[in-house]
Amino acid sequence: MMKRLLVLCFLVSLISCVDKNKTSNNNVDEEGYQLLTDAKVYFEPLSAVDIEEPDSNEVELGKHLYYDKRLSGEGNISCNSCHNLKTYGVDNERFSPGDVEGTFGNRNSPTVLYAALHKMQFWDGRAETVEEQAAGPILNPIEHNITDEEQLVNRLEEVELYQDLFSKAYGEEGITFKNILNAIGAFERTLMPESRFDKYLEGDEAALDEKEKRGLRGFIDAGCITCHSGVAMGGQMFQKFGLYEDYWNHTQSETIDLGLYEISEDEMDKYFFKVPGLRNIEHTYPYFHDGSVQDLNKAVEIMAELQTANDLSEKEIDELVAFMKSLSADVPEEVKQSPFE
Secondary structure, rough: OHHHHHHHHHHHHHHHHHHHHHHHHHHHHHHHHHHHHHHHHHHHHHHHHHOOOOHHHHHHHHHHHOHHHHOOOOOOOHHHHOOOOOHHOOOOOOEEEEOOOOOOOOOOOOOOOHHOOOOOEOOOOOOHHHHHHHHHHOOEEEEEOOOOOOOOOOOHHHHHHHHHHHHHHHHHHHHHHHHHHHHHHHHHOOOOOOOOOHHHOOOOOOOOHHHHHHHHHHHHHOHHHOOOOOOOOOOEEEEHHHHHHOHHHOOOOOOOOOHHHHOOOOHHHHOOOOOOOOOOOOOOOOOOOOOOOOOOHHHHHHHHHHHHHOOOOHHHHHHHHHHHOOOOOOHHHHOOOOOOO
């Protein structure tokens, strides 16, 4: 009788343990499912966006133009000089050098990867599309230093390679300034590699590790999704840099940039900038409009304080950064190879 009771107690205990483990596993599954469900409310994978594939002839032409230093007055820089595709579409410099030796831009060069997903271009949003954006640096005397549209068109008309490439892409219309911009934009619209976070949003929960998932939960709970959401994780709105305190006291910026105010002259626009997208943020340092912060953990700490009034712990910041690294993705090696090399 005693033996039967002992066996019965053992079986009950075993079943209880199994049930507890099962319940525990269910809780883990439910938590994971809830996080993915919540994430899908705020973010979209690239696959969910209807991205029209550009004409291959326009893309080929655009790649040549992107890498060609003849698109600068003295022939010293190309689009790739400031937006280097070997380093995720940036040059990792605080301010990029211009065509004339000793000249520099006054704002940090953002990445061109995923730029076509953004609602506006430049830190002050003065261009709407990547095609419109391309004209800015080309005609800027500090950047590409091309005097006017005619100068560049005349220069390219003398190049046999471009006579052929423009004919393939645009037929009899040939080499025009509009077509130059259109081709560069077509090439840039192909710069959208898939990240691990895209795979996670598509349902592959193993695409993120546990630390990255905690970072994702922290990203949502801290309110980062207010500005950094959607497929581009930003790039859709303006926001004041320094909602709760003056930004320059935290970034130690040498110059106080007035942001959108410089265009609108509206007092309400002071210190407003385009919200940058966070894709590849791990690689696109230094951070902010003036490249004033080199370290991503420090940048996250500053953003939490200035934009959400959150005093995050070192662990919380580390988890947020771990999540942000899941947004990294690189373009194929052949895209990084200049057609002139």
